[in-house]
Amino acid sequence: MMIDYIIVGYGIAGLSFAFKLIKEKKDFVIIDTPETNSTFQSGAVLNPTILKRYTISWKGSDFLKFAKKFYVEFENEYNVKVFDKIVIHRYFSRKQEQNDWIVASGLKPLENYLDHQVINEYNDPILLKNGYGIVKNTAKIYPKLLLDTFKFNLTKNNFINKKFDYKKLEIFKQYVKYGNFKSKKIVFCEGVGIKNNIFFNYLPIESLKGEYLLIKSPKLSSKYILKSSIYIIPLEKKVFWVGSTFDFNDKSQKKTKKGYNFLLSKLNSFISVPFEVIDHEIGFRPVVKDRRPILGRHPKYENLILYNGLGTRGLMLAPLLSKWLYEYTSDNKEFYKEISINRYKDLYKN
Ligand SMILES: Cc1cc2nc3c(=O)[nH]c(=O)nc-3n(C[C@H](O)[C@H](O)[C@H](O)COP(=O)(O)OP(=O)(O)OC[C@H]3O[C@@H](n4cnc5c(N)ncnc54)[C@H](O)[C@@H]3O)c2cc1C
Known part of the structure; x- marks a missing residue:
């Protein structure tokens, strides 16, 4: 049987694109292993401002407005609370x-x-x-609940918990074949996992490591987010997400003493109440030098589509990007050149 889309990667890019496909009554399968999931590790704040430079991110207001609508729609659809204005x-x-x-x-x-x-x-x-x-x-999202809820509501046939093997993909003019699946298109949303993607790893997408802490502090208010050089974001039951570091050089999966000490010293010079560190974690943001996502068709294989480079604001960008990507793949509607894969066509060597 021919399906409409294979989606590789289940972070916010894969999830929001699949959500759009459900609305459009398209068939799809998601293939994912959560090894490098950035969405899960995210601070998940929806904030279009760049406070260091007193400006806002590219089309920040449009992305924020659409994202808020998307998460509320998600809540209504699945009767779950994944979004808070804060x-x-x-x-x-x-x-x-x-x-x-x-x-x-x-x-x-x-x-x-x-x-x-x-x-x-x-x-x-x-x-x-x-x-x-x-x-x-501004607002914040509960990414784990978001990912778990959507996955739980998919059918068994919609989700395959496996690593995608690029060498097993067969490409034909009108469709692709992967194992038992024949699909009109395949959309790659692997975040930093793109480095293993033999079709798209010519693109300048890098991983930007971020370490963060989870702390418990009964005397801190959960009513707002605190920000100095770090964010302190309330989660639940007086647990707070504290982060993060930004390190382009360290590609290891390890938590570092340096990252831990950095966050602890920032915290100690910011708040004056006791806290207990209950966890120390890392994540990798998929970032592009010009700070714009990269979306579009492979230069040679039309039915291979990339959706990546969501950077430091993926939770805010993905809902609107998914809408644009759907219109591009189904109606050939072009999107802004600033996010098009065509801006890197010179890097592609056949
Ligand atoms: C510390 C930190 C803080 C952040 N804070 C914020 C914030 O406050 N607000 C905000 O909007 N954004 C924030 N971000 C950025 C945001 O998390 C990312 O932009 C976004 O999650 C990227 O989503 P994605 O779907 O592209 O990738 P991911 O979420 O990484 O999803 C990709 C998925 O594909 C899987 N995969 C990769 N290769 C394969 C393969 N071969 N086969 C199968 N599966 C594969 C991965 O394991 C993963 O599950 C933060 C990121 C970090 C690390």
Whole structure:
């Protein structure tokens, strides 16, 4: 039997694309091993602002708006809570930043996100005393619950828990064949696993390692996210996600003492209440030099499609990207050149 799509990789890219396929009544199978799953490790904040440079990410408002709609739709579909609106308290490292904040908060489109007021009263147990501002209209996702729920609701035939073997893919003009599956198209969403993809590993997608801690701290508020040079994100039962590091050079799967000490020292100079470190984890973000995702058809094989490079904001980007990718693969609708695979066509050697 011919199906419409094989999806390789079940992170937010694979999940949101499959969700779109269900809506469009298309057949698909997902093939995944969760070895390098970035979505699962994510801080999962939906925030389009780049606070270091007081700007917003490319089409950030469009991505955020669509993502919020998507996660609410997901919640309604599966009767589960995977999304919370939550503001970020951005603590300044220097008093001078207060002026920068006030100026930026009056500019479009940042005014939609940066509350104009700078606050100098501290109700929270915070050591930094240079004031803070509130980033509004932001949200967070519960990625594990999201992934588990969607998978649970798929049929057995929709999900194969196996490593995809690229050498076993047979490519024909109108379809591809993989084991017993014949499919019109195959979409590769392997995150940093792309390095093993013999068809697309010419692309400049790198892994950016991030270490983070899970801490328990009964005296910290769970009502908002705290941010200085690190994020402190409330999960449940007074557990907080604290991260993260950014390391392009270290490709090892190991947690490092250096990462642990870095996060601990940042935490100790940020909050003044006791906490217990209950876990130390790592993840790898699939990043592209120009900080844009890469989507599109293989230069030689039309039915091989790439969906990768979601970088540091994949949870926010994927819902709208999946819609665009679907329209591209089903109706040949072109998308923005900024995210098209064509921008790297010169790197492809036949
Ligand atoms: C520490 C950290 C913090 C982050 N914080 C945020 C945040 O706050 N907000 C935000 O929006 N984003 C955040 N991100 C980024 C976000 O997590 C990623 O952009 C996103 O998860 C990438 O999703 P993906 O679906 O492309 O890849 P992944 O989630 O990595 O999924 C790819 C899947 O494919 C599988 N796979 C790979 N190769 C094969 C193969 N050959 N066969 C079968 N399966 C295979 C992998 O094991 C994995 O399960 C963070 C990332 C990290 C690491």
